[in-house]
Amino acid sequence: MLPGVGVFGTGSTARVLVPLLKAEGFEVHALWGRSEEEACCLAKELGIPFHTSRSDDVLLHQDVDLVCIYIPPSMTRQIAVKALGIGKNVVCEKAATAVDSFKMVTAARYYPQLLSIMGNTLRFLPAFVAMRQLLVEGYVGEMQVCDVRVYGPSLLDQSYGWTCEELMGGGGLHTVGSAIIDLLSYLTGARAHRVHGLLRTFVQQNGLIRGIRRVTSDDFCFFQMLMGGTGSSSGGVCCTVTLNFNMPGSFVHEVMIVGSTGRLVARGTELYGQRNGSKGEELLLGDSGWVGPEVKEMPLPHLQGLSSMVKALRQSFQAHEERRSWARGPVAMAPTFEDGLYVQTVVEAVKRSSCSGEWECVEIMSQEPDPNHNLCEALQRNKN
Amino acid sequence: MLPGVGVFGTGSTARVLVPLLKAEGFEVHALWGRSEEEACCLAKELGIPFHTSRSDDVLLHQDVDLVCIYIPPSMTRQIAVKALGIGKNVVCEKAATAVDSFKMVTAARYYPQLLSIMGNTLRFLPAFVAMRQLLVEGYVGEMQVCDVRVYGPSLLDQSYGWTCEELMGGGGLHTVGSAIIDLLSYLTGARAHRVHGLLRTFVQQNGLIRGIRRVTSDDFCFFQMLMGGTGSSSGGVCCTVTLNFNMPGSFVHEVMIVGSTGRLVARGTELYGQRNGSKGEELLLGDSGWVGPEVKEMPLPHLQGLSSMVKALRQSFQAHEERRSWARGPVAMAPTFEDGLYVQTVVEAVKRSSCSGEWECVEIMSQEPDPNHNLCEALQRNKN
Numbered sequence: 001m002l003p004g005v006g007v008f009g010t011g012s013t014a015r016v017l018v019p020l021l022k023a024e025g026f027e028v029h030a031l032w033g034r035s036e037e038e039a040c041c042l043a044k045e046l047g048i049p050f051h052t053s054r055s056d057d058v059l060l061h062q063d064v065d066l067v068c069i070y071i072p073p074s075m076t077r078q079i080a081v082k083a084l085g086i087g088k089n090v091v092c093e094k095a096a097t098a099v100d101s102f103k104m105v106t107a108a109r110y111y112p113q114l115l116s117i118m119g120n121t122l123r124f125l126p127a128f129v130a131m132r133q134l135l136v137e138g139y140v141g142e143m144q145v146c147d148v149r150v151y152g153p154s155l156l157d158q159s160y161g162w163t164c165e166e167l168m169g170g171g172g173l174h175t176v177g178s179a180i181i182d183l184l185s186y187l188t189g190a191r192a193h194r195v196h197g198l199l200r201t202f203v204q205q206n207g208l209i210r211g212i213r214r215v216t217s218d219d220f221c222f223f224q225m226l227m228g229g230t231g232s233s234s235g236g237v238c239c240t241v242t243l244n245f246n247m248p249g250s251f252v253h254e255v256m257i258v259g260s261t262g263r264l265v266a267r268g269t270e271l272y273g274q275r276n277g278s279k280g281e282e283l284l285l286g287d288s289g290w291v292g293p294e295v296k297e298m299p300l301p302h303l304q305g306l307s308s309m310v311k312a313l314r315q316s317f318q319a320h321e322e323r324r325s326w327a328r329g330p331v332a333m334a335p336t337f338e339d340g341l342y343v344q345t346v347v348e349a350v351k352r353s354s355c356s357g358e359w360e361c362v363e364i365m366s367q368e369p370d371p372n373h374n375l376c377e378a379l380q381r382n383k384n
Numbered sequence: 385m386l387p388g389v390g391v392f393g394t395g396s397t398a399r400v401l402v403p404l405l406k407a408e409g410f411e412v413h414a415l416w417g418r419s420e421e422e423a424c425c426l427a428k429e430l431g432i433p434f435h436t437s438r439s440d441d442v443l444l445h446q447d448v449d450l451v452c453i454y455i456p457p458s459m460t461r462q463i464a465v466k467a468l469g470i471g472k473n474v475v476c477e478k479a480a481t482a483v484d485s486f487k488m489v490t491a492a493r494y495y496p497q498l499l500s501i502m503g504n505t506l507r508f509l510p511a512f513v514a515m516r517q518l519l520v521e522g523y524v525g526e527m528q529v530c531d532v533r534v535y536g537p538s539l540l541d542q543s544y545g546w547t548c549e550e551l552m553g554g555g556g557l558h559t560v561g562s563a564i565i566d567l568l569s570y571l572t573g574a575r576a577h578r579v580h581g582l583l584r585t586f587v588q589q590n591g592l593i594r595g596i597r598r599v600t601s602d603d604f605c606f607f608q609m610l611m612g613g614t615g616s617s618s619g620g621v622c623c624t625v626t627l628n629f630n631m632p633g634s635f636v637h638e639v640m641i642v643g644s645t646g647r648l649v650a651r652g653t654e655l656y657g658q659r660n661g662s663k664g665e666e667l668l669l670g671d672s673g674w675v676g677p678e679v680k681e682m683p684l685p686h687l688q689g690l691s692s693m694v695k696a697l698r699q700s701f702q703a704h705e706e707r708r709s710w711a712r713g714p715v716a717m718a719p720t721f722e723d724g725l726y727v728q729t730v731v732e733a734v735k736r737s738s739c740s741g742e743w744e745c746v747e748i749m750s751q752e753p754d755p756n757h758n759l760c761e762a763l764q765r766n767k768n
Binding site for chain 1: 528529531533580582584586587604606608622624626628630631632633634642644647658660661662663664665741742743
């Protein structure tokens with residue numbers, strides 16, 4: 001039996017998610033927005049019976065068994081941890097910091113019977129599912145290089161907000177890069193141990209953000225990850241990722257993996273491959289012909305990935321009679337909160353590298369840092 | 385009147401160059417090869433009246449006024465410097481080291497009346513000539529990012545030789561990267577002041593190179609250049625270059641420049657552009673339909689660039705009656721030996737960065753280093 005759903009957020013993802021949930025048979029009982037107006041407006045538009053701007057009203061709602069959290073990163077941890085504490089299953093977007101991610105991991109470990117997955121949705125895209133399968137089967141031989149590029153228009157909201165602020169989790173690296181970091185660990189089956197990166201904010205002001213306000217989040221980001229292995233100069237896969245959001249009117253989403261005997265390239269939602277010795281590329285998985293809603297702000301790979309994730313959620317829950325119970329199988333490939341912590345750790349290491357100019361190690365937090373130490377760091381940061 | 389030409393080299397470039405020279409009306413009088421057999425064989429094939437394996441026989445040949453040097457990098461400096469000393473005009477490929485390049489610069493400065501240009505041929509490709517013109521005219525607004533990738537099959541020769549040896553000037557960075565480094569300084573009108581890079585040799589042995597022999601030259605290289613400006617964190621253009629020569633059966637040669645109001649992309653020999661606000665890319669310069677020889681080892685952009693350079697040489701020389709005199713105009717855009725030194729300095733900085741893991745400054749040599757110091761460095765190098 002499918003669980004009742006409560007949705008946090010009124011942004012473009014929430015707007016797409018609700019129809020996708022309904023299409024799979026989920027009932028969406030409650031919607032939370034930062035303001036009553038936002039919540040009311042979207043609830044009316046999407047036909048959701050209850051809306052609120054108080055998070056407890058959704059978390060404690062008796063018909064809500066699954067909470068989907070698609071809100072600004074800085075608020076995610078609080079809601080996600082509380083939802084688990086109340087005994088709700090959670091699907092959520094990334095948090096703003098590694099400390100927040102660590103707190104979410106702690107909560108998820110504490111309630112292992114509850115579903116807790118990250119809504120980084122590229123893993124579910126059929127092209128990447130097929131890509132991973134082919135990599136496992138040895139299509140490219142030994143993996144050498146992953147080369148990812150995502151180009152598109154500005155990620156900034158119309159008005160000044162968290163998307164403009166690096167410390168609030170805005171920017172290409174945090175927003176799009178984290179989905180890529182997660183995807184690459186899924187595809188290669190390895191994690192980054194060292195990273196190097198360069199972030200830039202080319203557009204610091206525009207027609208809407210001006211005066212004393214300035215964008216601090218990156219619109220260009222470029223990073224390298226050395227995966228697996230521990231040697232500094234040999235072994236392991238080299239990943240290079242280029243994100244450029246100063247390219248209005250274009251959308252490029254390309255993930256290429258080159259190995260010793262061939263290569264695989266996902267362009268948008270399609271998968272191509274070429275084995276060494278063959279004359280040209282073969283189409284391995286065509287565009288399935290997306291029939292869902294089109295969303296300007298949301299690129300097709302993310303949209304289709306989200307749709308596939310919702311399908312997997314349906315399969316996971318409908319396997320059981322009890323509406324809070326779920327089967328691990330269909331969502332086994334979803335990123336866990338531990339994966340979320342890893343991704344956040346890489347994001348922060350790339351940011352550190354962009355400041356230091358050096359390769360930075362990816363060291364996953366194993367215990368919560370002393371809050372006073374944090375305070376000192378924050379003060380330090382503000383000084384610069 | 386066109387000068388008589390002497391060609392050094394029997395490789396794929398020399399093989400292409402001779403017909404191109406003849407097509408423009410140059411007479412090729414002499415060919416030098418490392419062995420009598422190689423020289424004899426190619427001279428016969430190309431209809432060159434004189435061949436030799438002694439360099440002086442070409443340099444002192446009375447009908448030779450222009451010397452084209454397309455030989456392994458480690459031998460280039462010696463021939464080029466000697467040719468200038470004897471009073472011949474010189475077109476040549478890159479040298480193996482910055483010290484060699486510096487010696488060539490010194491010679492070129494000493495004989496300013498002689499033509500001395502680098503045979504890095506991408507500058508002459510019509511797509512890049514048009515690209516530069518559009519950049520100057522402000523098509524992309526303020527330049528932000530250059531993104532270059534070159535993918536292709538292995539650069540190694542059939543047999544073990546200099547292409548396998550990093551110290552001999554082999555590898556993707558030295559062979560292809562240097563043409564890109566030169567091109568980007570031509571396009572942006574700026575020079576790299578800091579670079580960061582990563583080199584890899586994924587294929588260290590193959591069917592032909594095995595046993596105790598091992599390839600040391602890179603087959604994957606990835607570097608970033610910060611151009612112009614002097615601040616470490618702001619201003620200037622970011623260039624990212626990805627070279628991958630583990631992709632048999634493919635050839636990708638893409639140079640993209642993104643600016644504040646639009647972008648330009650050269651794919652192969654074609655130029656595309658898109659201004660912010662327009663819906664799609666426009667074709668700015670189509671493929672001209674190459675009618676010259678096809679060469680498997682030589683990608684079309686290099687081949688067409690070489691052809692355009694030869695045309696420019698013809699224009700430069702035919703402006704004058706005297707067969708050693710030339711006009712600066714038609715070859716003004718060609719890279720000088722000073723540009724060659726810059727390129728070599730960047731190449732070495734990228735290699736240093738790949739070892740150190742740090743951003744390295746590009747500092748152009750201004751005086752020849754103490755040879756004893758060099759010796760110490762060479763010994764040091766051998767120890768590692």
